[in-house]
Amino acid sequence: MTMTRVKICGLTREQDIDAAVASGADSVGFVFYEPSPRAVSIEQARKLVARVPAFVTVTGLFVNPEIEFVKAVLEAVPLDLLQFHGDETAAFCASFGRRWIKAIRVRESGQIEQAFAVYSKASGLLVDAWDPDRYGGTGQSFNWQLIPEKRPLPLILAGGLSSDNVARAIENVRPWAVDVSGGVELSKGKKDATKLSEFFKEVHRVCKID
Template sequence: MRTRVKICGVTRKQDAVAAASAGADAIGFVFYEPSPRYVTAEVARELVSALPPFVSATGLFVNPDAEFVRQILSEVPLDLLQFHGDESPEFCNSFGMRWIKAVRVRQSQDIENAFRDYAKASGLLVDAWDPDKYGGTGQAFNWSLIPETRPMPLILAGGLASDNVFRAVAEVRPWAVDVSGGVESSKGIKDDVKITDFINEVHRVDETD
């Protein structure tokens, strides 16, 4: 199975193009104003328009109002929603679109519970726990907490970069990996070389299988 790659927190057109050219399967846009990677609907619409076919545009939200999500969807042609806060399953499922749910992991039971509670999700993203941050921590977590039995695709995030993603994919065997800070030169500014190195490392695992 080929491991998919999502480059998240893209804020510039050249970074979106570089990620797609390097082989990214999805690009993430953060609609959460406290984030240093936040983009407006206007900026996101321009970035999505620069993407080639078959690269998915993903919108990341953290505890949003339903009206805010609908407003973004009316202005930006997103392919997938990503909920990174404490949203209920009913809320996530209320927009008539495919969605994934992020869970911050402290113990294995957090993942098991999310698989059960968010059963209608297209996938579950597992990230490091931080009491003050909803993702984007730059920290990895104990991958051994991830169960081998997974009722839906699992996306691995949290502290990934080119120097550890080979081991992460080889050990966890996720459906996809999600990276933001690990391919940046500064917050919200992606680095072309880091993006390429990261994606090459992911593909290297697939090639050695």
């Protein structure tokens, strides 16, 4: 099976950056959304990103942001990829001259196919669990059978993943990448090095190429 890439999201501490990178993270994510318990300030993010080595993608997560706020982050923090997790239009997502992915909260059949069409210029589509009050970080999974076989864009699976279910998720969904936050935490915003190690062990186990 092709190697599934891994993004560790919601990083807030230097030691967690180090642990995620040491475990083999392909991408690290920083949340620029104040209501989130995993939110970081621009200054915090700038310091944290300085610890990220070459070839690890730095992703900035936004939820229905003002244009000026995204620009302010980009001026101060060297982001490689933008992740929009709210109700942003495709035109808005594409307006910053950076690669971007769009997250959608899945609750019904046909929703993912529609998103593939609407956000066709994205670098990937992230599918997460639906919650009427929260944009991601719910710790809940969703019905993976709603994910279509035909995928015009790379599909990133999020929502309630942990070392307990990531192998099954990869076998069933065969996503381009998985995105985890709460499933590798001690508490919200604080990652656990052991849980990170166990998560990657499961990913590598199921993706082992014969």
